Amino acid sequence: MSGETQGKRKFSRRDFLGLATIWAAVISGFTVLAGVFRMTKANVYYEDSKKFKIGKPEEFPIGTVKQLDEKRVFIFASNDGLHAITSVCTHLGCIVAATDWGFQCPCHGSQFNSDGKVIAGPAPRPLPWLEVSRHVDGNLMVDASKEVKPGTKVKIYL
Numbered sequence: 001m002s003g004e005t006q007g008k009r010k011f012s013r014r015d016f017l018g019l020a021t022i023w024a025a026v027i028s029g030f031t032v033l034a035g036v037f038r039m040t041k042a043n044v045y046y047e048d049s050k051k052f053k054i055g056k057p058e059e060f061p062i063g064t065v066k067q068l069d070e071k072r073v074f075i076f077a078s079n080d081g082l083h084a085i086t087s088v089c090t091h092l093g094c095i096v097a098a099t100d101w102g103f104q105c106p107c108h109g110s111q112f113n114s115d116g117k118v119i120a121g122p123a124p125r126p127l128p129w130l131e132v133s134r135h136v137d138g139n140l141m142v143d144a145s146k147e148v149k150p151g152t153k154v155k156i157y158l
């Protein structure tokens with residue numbers, strides 16, 4: 001070996017491959033770690049619960065109809081009890097409006113009688129009646145995921 005090559009070492013092909021291997025291992029390790037951390041977060045879509053409180057019974061005096069816009073439901077209070085009917089049209093999901101004779105959909109003209117039964121328009125099904133129950137804290141609850149038979153009312157007035 002000459003004096004020149006002893007003091008100044010050349011970067012050989014073997015050195016290059018060694019460094020490339022180390023860097024490939026480091027990058028692979030970080031990629032795996034990133035994947036592991038990503039897996040700890042659930043990949044789910046959160047939405048509001050279908051079961052919600054609507055208030056105390058005294059907030060629904062006999063003879064009243066309340067439309068809860070954000071919950072998309074009508075609450076009817078009568079001598080027979082209280083019931084809930086969805087305000088979502090069964091055609092394409094528009095919000096129906098209450099009328100003197102029942103419900104009218106503003107989108108394509110479906111009409112429903114006061115029990116939610118289709119009387120005109122393209123809606124394929126009646127407006128579902130929803131389960132109403134009383135929570136342990138005294139509030140009334142509607143479960144929009146549970147349909148009940150039309151005519152089902154909850155007795156809340158003694």
Ligand code: FES
Pocket residue numbers: 089090091092093094105106107108109110121122123
């Ligand atoms: S969405 Fe109600 S009639 Fe079409």
